[in-house]
Amino acid sequence: MTEQNKKTLLIVDDDQDIRQLLCDAFLQKGYNAFAVENGIGMWGYLDKVQVDLILMDLYLQDEDGLQLAREVRERFSMPIMMLTGKGDETDRILGLELAADDYMMKPFNLRELMARIHALLRRATQQAPVLSNVINEAHECLSFGRWTLDITARQLQGQDGHLVSLTLGEFSLLEVLARHPDRIFSREQLIDQSRGLETEVFDRTVDVLILRLRRKIESNPKTPEFIKTQRGLGYFFQGPVRTN
Missing domain, CATH: 3.40.50.2300 (Response regulator)
Structure with missing residues (x-):
């Protein structure tokens, strides 16, 4: 080094x-x-x-x-x-x-x-963000509300160009949810499909990551617009989600 x-x-x-x-x-x-x-x-x-x-x-x-x-x-x-x-x-x-x-x-x-x-x-x-307010059109992106999730660059960007820092687990979980709008996932399914989660993951870890994401992307985390809870079943992402 x-x-x-x-x-x-x-x-x-x-x-x-x-x-x-x-x-x-x-x-x-x-x-x-x-x-x-x-x-x-x-x-x-x-x-x-x-x-x-x-x-x-x-x-x-x-x-x-x-x-x-x-x-x-x-x-x-x-x-x-x-x-x-x-x-x-x-x-x-x-x-x-x-x-x-x-x-x-x-x-x-x-x-x-x-x-x-x-x-x-x-x-x-x-995952260190590169300061830029321009989304590369060649990148695979998912857009919802005022946010753009750049899958290729692994970045979350707001309309004003502001980049939000996401951990590997947060990004992977958000990607899974946003790729399947309005589909309900159990915690176990989210763990299986989130490539960024560690191998030893518990239900509570998913809940913690959901809380973190809500604090970063929701205007009011207590009444989320995007990441919804389906009581007794799990979580789902409320669309629409646009792809490029």
Whole structure:
């Protein structure tokens, strides 16, 4: 990994031993790594350094890591990996999935953590949006409402040219739904047909991805215009959808 291509990771953890362990491990793997113990330190780096991924502890001393992740997500699009304890309650984990791109339970396997961080960085690089307000006419596109889903470039673009960042799972799920307007899919069918979902996926993961998509494409996520719920059956995409 050349100096120019080195990715910068920011570790936010109030445990000095964890910070040192992770910094050493990431530096050995060729990453730039910085570590801070709280939100103040985190914002200090984010205001002056281009960070490619944040690795954050859910429970910081006197701070809520989940709330910090939500605040980061409002301003930045880099992947967020959270570290959390096995005793965390289910509803908190659900909230965590909405704010972060991935999470691991402590104690974690360092090799697995490295692999998952590498996957997040690779995915983010592949999906980094190219700023352009022109849709290539040669691309396969699906249009609905004020949105155009460019299947070829794997981008979601608004009428004003604004590009919306989608994770691999979000894009794949939206593609499946938009390709089959007004067809009801069960969660299991969506998992089977979404190429971007990981192999170990649960029903709740689909629900989380639906919530994320609604927050990105719906004017009012609580009363969605496009992604509808069919109670007891699953989800469907309300057309019309135009293809080029």
